[in-house]
Amino acid sequence: KAGVTQTPRYLIKTRGQQVTLSCSPISGHRSVSWYQQTPGQGLQFLFEYFSETQRNKGNFPGRFSGRQFSNSRSEMNVSTLELGDSALYLCASSQDRGPGNTIYFGEGSWLTVV
Amino acid sequence: DAKTTQPNSMESNEEEPVHLPCNHSTISGTDYIHWYRQLPSQGPEYVIHGLTSNVNNRMASLAIAEDRKSSTLILHRATLRDAAVYYCIGTSGTYKYIFGTGTRLKVLA
Numbered sequence: 001k002a003g004v005t006q007t008p009r010y011l012i013k014t015r016g017q018q019v020t021l022s023c024s025p026i027s028g029h030r031s032v033s034w035y036q037q038t039p040g041q042g043l044q045f046l047f048e049y050f051s052e053t054q055r056n057k058g059n060f061p062g063r064f065s066g067r068q069f070s071n072s073r074s075e076m077n078v079s080t081l082e083l084g085d086s087a088l089y090l091c092a093s094s095q096d097r098g099p100g101n102t103i104y105f106g107e108g109s110w111l112t113v114v
Numbered sequence: 115d116a117k118t119t120q121p122n123s124m125e126s127n128e129e130e131p132v133h134l135p136c137n138h139s140t141i142s143g144t145d146y147i148h149w150y151r152q153l154p155s156q157g158p159e160y161v162i163h164g165l166t167s168n169v170n171n172r173m174a175s176l177a178i179a180e181d182r183k184s185s186t187l188i189l190h191r192a193t194l195r196d197a198a199v200y201y202c203i204g205t206s207g208t209y210k211y212i213f214g215t216g217t218r219l220k221v222l223a
Contacts, residue, residue: 033209043158043213056209072149086122098166099144099206103121105157 002027004106006091012112021099021109024063025072025093032074034066037088046089049074050097081113118202123218126185127194134187134217136202144206149176149187151198152216158201159186197221 001097005024013019025032033048033056045058049068066076072093088110092103119137126132140149146165150158162169162176164185169176175188189196201216 031209033211035211035213042215043211045210045212048209058210092157097209100146100163102148102163103211104160104162105150108157 004091004093004104006075006089006106006109008084008109010110010112012114014114015081015082016057017081018077019081019111020075021089021091021111023074023091023106024102025091025095026075029093029095029104031094031097031101031103032068032070032072032075033092033094033106035092036060036089037090037108038084038086042110043090046076050096063090070079077110083113086110086113087111117192117212118204118214120200120202120214122215123220124197125220125222126189127178127222128194132174132189132196132219132221134189134200134202134219136186138202138204139183140190141204142165142206145204146206146213147182147185148203148205149174149200150203151200153198159198160218161200171216178218181205194201194221194223 009070031050034046036044048056052068063079068074088108090108092105094101094103147162148163152158164176177186199216
Protein backbone atom coordinates (compact mmCIF):
# COMPACT_ATOMS: atom_id res chain seq x y z
CA LYS A 1 0.00 0.00 0.00
CA ALA A 2 1.47 3.34 -1.00
CA GLY A 3 2.09 5.79 1.79
CA VAL A 4 1.16 9.43 2.06
CA THR A 5 2.54 11.31 -0.92
CA GLN A 6 3.40 14.98 -0.78
CA THR A 7 4.40 17.23 -3.66
CA PRO A 8 6.55 19.10 -4.25
CA ARG A 9 9.26 17.86 -1.94
CA TYR A 10 11.33 21.02 -2.09
CA LEU A 11 10.53 24.53 -3.18
CA ILE A 12 11.87 28.03 -2.87
CA LYS A 13 9.59 31.05 -2.94
CA THR A 14 10.02 34.77 -2.56
CA ARG A 15 8.43 36.85 0.18
CA GLY A 16 4.95 37.97 -0.79
CA GLN A 17 4.32 35.06 -3.13
CA GLN A 18 1.88 32.28 -2.46
CA VAL A 19 2.40 28.53 -2.46
CA THR A 20 0.21 25.47 -2.83
CA LEU A 21 1.24 22.10 -1.43
CA SER A 22 -0.41 18.86 -2.35
CA CYS A 23 -1.08 15.69 -0.39
CA SER A 24 -2.38 12.29 -1.52
CA PRO A 25 -3.45 10.20 1.48
CA ILE A 26 -3.11 6.47 1.84
CA SER A 27 -5.79 4.74 -0.21
CA GLY A 28 -8.98 4.41 1.82
CA HIS A 29 -8.02 7.09 4.32
CA ARG A 30 -10.60 9.81 4.70
CA SER A 31 -8.97 12.16 7.19
CA VAL A 32 -6.09 14.44 6.26
CA SER A 33 -4.25 16.75 8.61
CA TRP A 34 -1.42 19.20 8.09
CA TYR A 35 1.46 20.15 10.37
CA GLN A 36 4.23 22.71 10.23
CA GLN A 37 7.65 21.88 11.61
CA THR A 38 10.30 24.50 12.34
CA PRO A 39 13.44 24.29 14.49
CA GLY A 40 12.09 26.91 16.87
CA GLN A 41 8.46 25.82 17.27
CA GLY A 42 8.67 22.10 16.60
CA LEU A 43 5.70 20.26 15.13
CA GLN A 44 2.52 22.32 15.15
CA PHE A 45 -0.94 21.38 14.01
CA LEU A 46 -2.34 23.45 11.14
CA PHE A 47 -5.70 21.93 10.25
CA GLU A 48 -7.61 18.72 9.71
CA TYR A 49 -10.04 17.74 7.00
CA PHE A 50 -12.58 14.97 6.85
CA SER A 51 -15.19 14.46 4.15
CA GLU A 52 -14.12 17.67 2.43
CA THR A 53 -14.81 19.73 5.56
CA GLN A 54 -12.32 21.41 7.81
CA ARG A 55 -12.94 19.92 11.25
CA ASN A 56 -10.20 21.50 13.30
CA LYS A 57 -7.81 24.39 12.90
CA GLY A 58 -4.63 25.26 14.73
CA ASN A 59 -3.45 28.65 15.83
CA PHE A 60 -2.20 29.99 12.50
CA PRO A 61 -3.13 33.19 10.65
CA GLY A 62 -5.69 33.23 7.89
CA ARG A 63 -2.92 33.21 5.28
CA PHE A 64 -2.82 29.49 5.84
CA SER A 65 -5.71 27.66 4.25
CA GLY A 66 -6.51 24.27 2.89
CA ARG A 67 -9.09 22.12 1.27
CA GLN A 68 -9.93 18.50 0.69
CA PHE A 69 -11.35 17.01 -2.47
CA SER A 70 -13.91 14.27 -2.89
CA ASN A 71 -11.16 11.70 -3.43
CA SER A 72 -9.65 12.73 -0.04
CA ARG A 73 -6.68 14.41 -1.65
CA SER A 74 -5.81 17.66 0.04
CA GLU A 75 -4.03 20.90 -0.68
CA MET A 76 -2.81 23.63 1.58
CA ASN A 77 -2.11 27.17 0.52
CA VAL A 78 -0.05 29.88 2.12
CA SER A 79 -0.53 33.38 0.76
CA THR A 80 1.68 36.44 1.16
CA LEU A 81 4.64 34.37 2.23
CA GLU A 82 6.87 35.59 5.04
CA LEU A 83 10.41 34.51 5.88
CA GLY A 84 9.07 32.80 8.99
CA ASP A 85 6.95 30.47 6.87
CA SER A 86 10.09 28.60 5.90
CA ALA A 87 9.46 25.14 7.30
CA LEU A 88 8.79 21.50 6.66
CA TYR A 89 5.09 21.04 5.95
CA LEU A 90 3.81 17.61 6.77
CA CYS A 91 0.63 15.94 5.70
CA ALA A 92 -0.81 12.97 7.57
CA SER A 93 -3.75 10.72 6.85
CA SER A 94 -5.86 8.30 8.83
CA GLN A 95 -8.67 5.95 7.99
CA ASP A 96 -11.08 7.59 10.38
CA ARG A 97 -11.07 10.18 13.15
CA GLY A 98 -12.09 8.39 16.29
CA PRO A 99 -10.00 7.22 19.25
CA GLY A 100 -7.55 4.49 18.45
CA ASN A 101 -7.07 5.61 14.86
CA THR A 102 -3.53 6.39 13.87
CA ILE A 103 -2.23 9.06 11.55
CA TYR A 104 0.51 8.31 9.07
CA PHE A 105 2.79 11.06 7.86
CA GLY A 106 4.26 11.78 4.47
CA GLU A 107 7.86 12.82 3.89
CA GLY A 108 6.91 16.48 3.86
CA SER A 109 7.41 19.48 1.63
CA TRP A 110 10.38 21.67 2.43
CA LEU A 111 9.51 25.31 1.84
CA THR A 112 12.17 27.99 1.85
CA VAL A 113 11.07 31.63 1.66
CA VAL A 114 13.75 34.10 0.56
CA ASP B 115 -5.42 16.11 24.47
CA ALA B 116 -2.92 15.19 27.15
CA LYS B 117 0.27 17.16 27.64
CA THR B 118 3.29 14.89 27.68
CA THR B 119 6.76 15.24 29.20
CA GLN B 120 9.82 13.42 27.92
CA PRO B 121 13.55 13.67 28.61
CA ASN B 122 15.35 15.80 26.03
CA SER B 123 17.91 13.16 25.14
CA MET B 124 19.04 9.64 25.90
CA GLU B 125 21.93 7.44 24.85
CA SER B 126 22.11 3.74 24.33
CA ASN B 127 24.66 1.25 23.19
CA GLU B 128 23.96 -0.68 20.03
CA GLU B 129 22.17 -4.01 20.53
CA GLU B 130 21.12 -3.12 24.04
CA PRO B 131 17.52 -2.48 25.12
CA VAL B 132 16.31 1.10 25.38
CA HIS B 133 13.53 2.32 27.64
CA LEU B 134 12.12 5.70 26.63
CA PRO B 135 9.87 7.21 29.31
CA CYS B 136 6.92 9.53 28.90
CA ASN B 137 4.82 11.25 31.54
CA HIS B 138 1.24 12.13 30.66
CA SER B 139 -0.31 13.02 33.98
CA THR B 140 -3.25 14.94 32.42
CA ILE B 141 -4.38 12.05 30.28
CA SER B 142 -8.10 11.33 30.19
CA GLY B 143 -9.77 7.94 30.18
CA THR B 144 -10.29 7.97 26.42
CA ASP B 145 -6.84 9.20 25.41
CA TYR B 146 -4.68 6.76 23.56
CA ILE B 147 -0.90 6.94 23.85
CA HIS B 148 0.82 7.11 20.49
CA TRP B 149 4.54 6.97 19.85
CA TYR B 150 6.21 8.28 16.74
CA ARG B 151 9.82 8.69 15.77
CA GLN B 152 11.39 11.06 13.33
CA LEU B 153 14.63 10.46 11.52
CA PRO B 154 16.52 13.44 10.10
CA SER B 155 14.85 15.02 7.08
CA GLN B 156 11.88 12.65 7.21
CA GLY B 157 8.30 12.82 8.38
CA PRO B 158 7.37 11.24 11.72
CA GLU B 159 7.00 7.48 11.55
CA TYR B 160 4.34 5.66 13.55
CA VAL B 161 5.83 3.26 16.09
CA ILE B 162 3.10 1.96 18.38
CA HIS B 163 0.02 2.97 20.32
CA GLY B 164 -2.11 1.69 23.19
CA LEU B 165 -4.86 2.54 25.64
CA THR B 166 -4.49 0.57 28.83
CA SER B 167 -2.67 -2.69 28.41
CA ASN B 168 0.84 -3.28 27.17
CA VAL B 169 1.27 -3.60 23.42
CA ASN B 170 3.86 -5.26 21.23
CA ASN B 171 4.60 -5.00 17.54
CA ARG B 172 7.52 -5.73 15.29
CA MET B 173 9.15 -2.40 16.07
CA ALA B 174 8.76 -2.02 19.81
CA SER B 175 6.81 -2.65 22.98
CA LEU B 176 4.72 -0.16 24.88
CA ALA B 177 4.32 -0.48 28.61
CA ILE B 178 1.54 1.66 30.09
CA ALA B 179 1.42 2.28 33.83
CA GLU B 180 -1.63 1.06 35.68
CA ASP B 181 -2.72 4.62 36.50
CA ARG B 182 -2.01 5.58 32.85
CA LYS B 183 -0.04 8.63 33.90
CA SER B 184 3.13 7.36 32.30
CA SER B 185 4.30 4.97 29.65
CA THR B 186 7.56 3.52 28.38
CA LEU B 187 8.55 2.71 24.84
CA ILE B 188 10.88 -0.26 24.75
CA LEU B 189 13.23 -0.94 21.87
CA HIS B 190 14.47 -4.43 22.54
CA ARG B 191 17.77 -4.18 20.68
CA ALA B 192 18.78 -0.72 19.59
CA THR B 193 20.45 -0.37 16.22
CA LEU B 194 22.09 2.65 14.65
CA ARG B 195 18.97 3.06 12.53
CA ASP B 196 16.95 3.66 15.69
CA ALA B 197 18.72 6.98 16.29
CA ALA B 198 15.88 9.48 16.00
CA VAL B 199 13.66 11.86 17.93
CA TYR B 200 10.90 9.92 19.69
CA TYR B 201 7.59 11.59 20.48
CA CYS B 202 4.84 10.35 22.74
CA ILE B 203 1.40 11.87 22.27
CA GLY B 204 -1.83 11.49 24.18
CA THR B 205 -4.88 11.93 22.01
CA SER B 206 -8.55 11.07 21.90
CA GLY B 207 -8.79 11.32 18.14
CA THR B 208 -6.71 11.69 15.03
CA TYR B 209 -7.02 15.44 14.94
CA LYS B 210 -4.72 17.97 16.50
CA TYR B 211 -1.91 15.84 17.79
CA ILE B 212 0.11 17.97 20.19
CA PHE B 213 3.77 17.14 19.78
CA GLY B 214 6.19 17.99 22.54
CA THR B 215 9.93 18.34 22.05
CA GLY B 216 10.46 14.58 22.12
CA THR B 217 13.50 12.57 23.19
CA ARG B 218 16.54 12.53 20.95
CA LEU B 219 17.93 9.01 21.09
CA LYS B 220 21.59 8.54 20.31
CA VAL B 221 22.78 5.01 19.65
CA LEU B 222 26.45 4.35 20.20
CA ALA B 223 28.24 1.76 18.07
